[in-house]
Amino acid sequence: xPSPIRSITTHDVARHAGVSQATVSLVLxxxxxxxxxxxxxxxxxxxxxxxxxRPNILARGLVRGxxxxxxxxxxxxxxxxxxxxxxxxxxxxxxAGYVVLPGDTREVPAARHLEALRARQVDGLxxxxxxxxxxxxxALSGTEVVLVDEPPERWPGVASGALEAGRLAAEHLLxxxxxxxxxxxxxxxxxxxxxxxxxxxxxxxxxxxxPRSEWVRxxxxxxAGGQRAMRTLLASHDRPSGVFCANDLLAAGAxxxxxxxxxxxxxxxxxxxxxxxxxxxVLTPELTTVAIPARELGARAARLLLRRxxxxxxxPRSDRPLPVKLxxxxxxxxxx
Amino acid sequence: xPSPIRSITTHDVARHAGVSQATVSLVLxxxxxxxxxxxxxxxxxxxxxxxxxRPNILARGLVRGxxxxxxxxxxxxxxxxxxxxxxxxxxxxxxAGYVVLPGDTREVPAARHLEALRARQVDGLxxxxxxxxxxxxxALSGTEVVLVDEPPERWPGVASGALEAGRLAAEHLLxxxxxxxxxxxxxxxxxxxxxxxxxxxxxxxxxxxxPRSEWVRxxxxxxAGGQRAMRTLLASHDRPSGVFCANDLLAAGAxxxxxxxxxxxxxxxxxxxxxxxxxxxVLTPELTTVAIPARELGARAARLLLRRxxxxxxxPRSDRPLPVKLxxxxxxxxxx
DNA sequence: TTGTAAGCGTTATCAT
DNA sequence: ATGATAACGCTTACAA
Numbered sequence: 077x078p079s080p081i082r083s084i085t086t087h088d089v090a091r092h093a094g095v096s097q098a099t100v101s102l103v104l105x106x107x108x109x110x111x112x113x114x115x116x117x118x119x120x121x122x123x124x125x126x127x128x129x130r131p132n133i134l135a136r137g138l139v140r141g142x143x144x145x146x147x148x149x150x151x152x153x154x155x156x157x158x159x160x161x162x163x164x165x166x167x168x169x170x171x172a173g174y175v176v177l178p179g180d181t182r183e184v185p186a187a188r189h190l191e192a193l194r195a196r197q198v199d200g201l202x203x204x205x206x207x208x209x210x211x212x213x214x215a216l217s218g219t220e221v222v223l224v225d226e227p228p229e230r231w232p233g234v235a236s237g238a239l240e241a242g243r244l245a246a247e248h249l250l251x252x253x254x255x256x257x258x259x260x261x262x263x264x265x266x267x268x269x270x271x272x273x274x275x276x277x278x279x280x281x282x283x284x285x286x287p288r289s290e291w292v293r294x295x296x297x298x299x300a301g302g303q304r305a306m307r308t309l310l311a312s313h314d315r316p317s318g319v320f321c322a323n324d325l326l327a328a329g330a331x332x333x334x335x336x337x338x339x340x341x342x343x344x345x346x347x348x349x350x351x352x353x354x355x356x357x358v359l360t361p362e363l364t365t366v367a368i369p370a371r372e373l374g375a376r377a378a379r380l381l382l383r384r385x386x387x388x389x390x391x392p393r394s395d396r397p398l399p400v401k402l403x404x405x406x407x408x409x410x411x412x
Numbered sequence: 413x414p415s416p417i418r419s420i421t422t423h424d425v426a427r428h429a430g431v432s433q434a435t436v437s438l439v440l441x442x443x444x445x446x447x448x449x450x451x452x453x454x455x456x457x458x459x460x461x462x463x464x465x466r467p468n469i470l471a472r473g474l475v476r477g478x479x480x481x482x483x484x485x486x487x488x489x490x491x492x493x494x495x496x497x498x499x500x501x502x503x504x505x506x507x508a509g510y511v512v513l514p515g516d517t518r519e520v521p522a523a524r525h526l527e528a529l530r531a532r533q534v535d536g537l538x539x540x541x542x543x544x545x546x547x548x549x550x551a552l553s554g555t556e557v558v559l560v561d562e563p564p565e566r567w568p569g570v571a572s573g574a575l576e577a578g579r580l581a582a583e584h585l586l587x588x589x590x591x592x593x594x595x596x597x598x599x600x601x602x603x604x605x606x607x608x609x610x611x612x613x614x615x616x617x618x619x620x621x622x623p624r625s626e627w628v629r630x631x632x633x634x635x636a637g638g639q640r641a642m643r644t645l646l647a648s649h650d651r652p653s654g655v656f657c658a659n660d661l662l663a664a665g666a667x668x669x670x671x672x673x674x675x676x677x678x679x680x681x682x683x684x685x686x687x688x689x690x691x692x693x694v695l696t697p698e699l700t701t702v703a704i705p706a707r708e709l710g711a712r713a714a715r716l717l718l719r720r721x722x723x724x725x726x727x728p729r730s731d732r733p734l735p736v737k738l739x740x741x742x743x744x745x746x747x748x
Numbered sequence: 749t750t751g752t753a754a755g756c757g758t759t760a761t762c763a764t
Numbered sequence: 765a766t767g768a769t770a771a772c773g774c775t776t777a778c779a780a
Binding site for chain 2: 766767768
Binding site: 135 | 750
């Protein structure tokens with residue numbers, strides 16, 4: 077049974093224009109080196125217009141061996157940061173005629189997403205924060221892959237200055253006179269988070285500040301996680317005076333808990349987030365954070381992926397991470 | 413030129429199993445009334461497994477006249493409410509083997525999205541808050557459409573209790589003794605917003621409270637919009653004591669501005685939002701709001717759409733809107 | 749310059 | 765119960 081309302085095909089246009097179906101394809105297929113008489117082309121174009129012809133991208137894909145679809149996997153689409161990455165991919169992809177299928181691994185494991193994307197013949201994959209290394213061996217074989225903020229070992233990737241982000245946060249807090257510094261971040265081995273953490277502690281050590289293990293709180297990188305972690309930090313009789321949170325969601329949760337507990341922020345506690353999502357400016361006081369260019373990260377990933385789709389041998393020359401920037405707002409102040 | 417890495421097809425499996433390609437399709441196609449000898453079926457299954465066969469959904473779609481893809485259009489994906497609606501659609505769609513192509517009309521107009529989705533042969537469309545009525549005449553023709561929170565005139569739809577939401581907000585504020593009530597909402601003619609507004613004002617009038625026109629602030633339904641509107645409200649020497657915001661983003665912005673201006677919330681100003689997105693519980697004080705079941709709204713829309721795909725004549729019997737619920741938190745208190 | 753024909757991977761209708 | 769065979773809508777040699 078054919079589709080209920082059959083849409084206009086090249087055959088219809090051909091009949092209407094009095095030419096062969098192949099000629100229609102030549103004219104409408106956007107093939108640059110298609111040589112068709114101006115008069116014929118005109119006629120075909122007019123017929124297509126008149127009938128309201130729309131090419132069937134699926135059929136085109138079938139013969140070209142391309143689906144013109146890209147998969148994007150992130151850990152949590154409800155985190156505005158990842159959503160922005162996806163949006164960046166989307167924008168670039170759309171310009172090239174690609175559609176993007178976003179997926180998030182909160183409820184469905186990455187491997188299952190990959191399975192589904194593969195059945196859909198996606199031409200390429202962008203993976204951010206899903207730990208490509210710990211995936212089933214050939215979950216990624218046969219598809220072009222670009223990684224975001226992961227070590228570019230087996231696959232090419234784009235990166236933000238995660239190490240630098242951690243360092244900036246540390247130096248800002250140190251510069252304000254803080255020495256009693258805590259860190260809140262996920263326990264997962266997501267490379268981007270690891271680097272933020274490493275940058276932070278490296279800067280501390282460089283300044284001769286030895287981190288205390290009880291001030292390193294591991295928790296899911298969500299608002300709820302931030303609240304829990306801050307509750308623990310406040311429960312100890314020996315409180316830190318400054319905290320770096322591995323992302324803004326954690327920071328938002330931490331801030332909430334601190335304020336609810338009656339702490340003055342930044343009077344008694346300074347807080348630095350990371351990402352600079354819109355939420356950061358809605359909080360009161362506004363969140364000091366490190367801005368990561370999420371959209372640009374996604375856009376870059378998409379550009380790299382699209383290039384490699386055309387030329388699998390293409391390797392980016394500059395692996396330089398995207399610049400990050402400290403944004404000082406209201407949650408940080410001089411140490412008591 | 414075929415795709416670089418040709419994947420396993422039914423032909424490969426057929427060769428491997430020593431049967432015809434058609435038989436493979438019969439076994440693997442999931443056709444319930446396919447009668448194949450148990451031994452043959454077993455052999456085919458084993459071969460498919462061995463070769464790692466994955467059906468090509470695009471090819472299947474081509475012959476079935478289905479793409480197994482659904483489009484979802486919302487005004488703003490960065491609004492967690494709409495993201496939740498999309499997530500709801502996604503979950504249901506995925507279970508039925510459909511993929512969803514989300515689009516947002518912030519940068520690209522709905523008509524252009526529709527154009528692209530149509531070229532991709534999407535089987536159906538879910539539209540939320542994009543004003544289906546004001547689209548080009550045949551932008552939606554030839555596709556199954558389900559509307560969310562719009563008047564179900566030409567197309568079937570699902571709805572939340574938007575009218576009720578406005579009423580709940582009003583009655584809550586009235587119950588707290590507020591009489592000087594303002595409203596912040598978008599100027600656009602998005603039906604859902606209109607209903608929330610109507611419900612609010614209707615309840616006011618029912619209570620004998622006449623709304624003041626200078627306390628009706630129109631602004632884009634975003635955080636920035638909420639800030640602007642609240643700034644205007646505060647600038648007038650005659651301030652309202654309670655405000656209903658058409659969504660939580662507006663409320664978050666309004667709260668921020670009020671707090672920054674030094675107002676006590678809820679001491680001097682009570683604030684009610686709408687949607688109950690996660691953000692509502694991160695703010696300090698936590699936002700009183702009306703919970704709308706966004707995910708369920710999306711899930712319902714998807715279920716309706718999928719049903720109609722199988723049976724275009726199907727019309728839902730119960731149009732009952734999804735229940736909404738007032739969630740009293742910290743931004744509302746008794747009138748001074 | 750244009751038309752014919754093969755084929756992309758699948759489903760589905762036939763014969764066998 | 766299984767195997768040819770003809771679509772699905774398109775692209776792309778190759779022939780005319």
